[in-house]
Amino acid sequence: xxxxxxxxxxxxxxxxxxxxxxxxxxxxxxxxxxxxxxxxxxxxxxxxxxxxxxxxxxxxxxxxxxxxxxxxxxxxxxxxxxxxxxxxxxxxxxxxxxxxxxxxxxxxxxxxxxxxxxxxxxxxxxxxxxxxxxxxxxxxxx
Numbered sequence: 726x727x728x729x730x731x732x733x734x735x736x737x738x739x740x741x742x743x744x745x746x747x748x749x750x751x752x753x754x755x756x757x758x759x760x761x762x763x764x765x766x767x768x769x770x771x772x773x774x775x776x777x778x779x780x781x782x783x784x785x786x787x788x789x790x791x792x793x794x795x796x797x798x799x800x801x802x803x804x805x806x807x808x809x810x811x812x813x814x815x816x817x818x819x820x821x822x823x824x825x826x827x828x829x830x831x832x833x834x835x836x837x838x839x840x841x842x843x844x845x846x847x848x849x850x851x852x853x854x855x856x857x858x859x860x861x862x863x864x865x866x867x
Contacts, residue, residue: 776805786848
């Protein structure tokens with residue numbers, strides 16, 4: 726399986742503008758720029774897109790592992806906070822905080838914690854982001 730996304734950038738770093746698109750069409754010429762990345766202007770940025778990918782991948786991996794353990798989630802809600810820090814002369818994604826809440830009928834706290842940690846380590850996006858510290862705060866809802 727191979728998927729793609731593309732970006733077009735025009736201009737300098739601070740005055741330039743870009744557009745991001747995905748193969749599926751989920752993003753089509755979505756604007757991004759210095760202002761959306763560093764100044765809080767509405768629009769997208771690479772870090773939130775990485776966060777969305779990580780939250781989605783983790784949730785799917787968690788669901789798969791639950792199924793392998795005879796459990797079916799009613800709901801999994803995951804948020805990924807991606808931290809971009811200045812390091813030396815440039816920037817690095819240093820930390821990703823995954824916050825997950827899930828309702829899983831029949832799951833014990835021990836099963837939940839074990840499987841959540843397996844998903845954190847095993848999802849393909851976690852693997853590609855292994856240079857960042859990935860934290861998990863997981864809550865099993867009753």
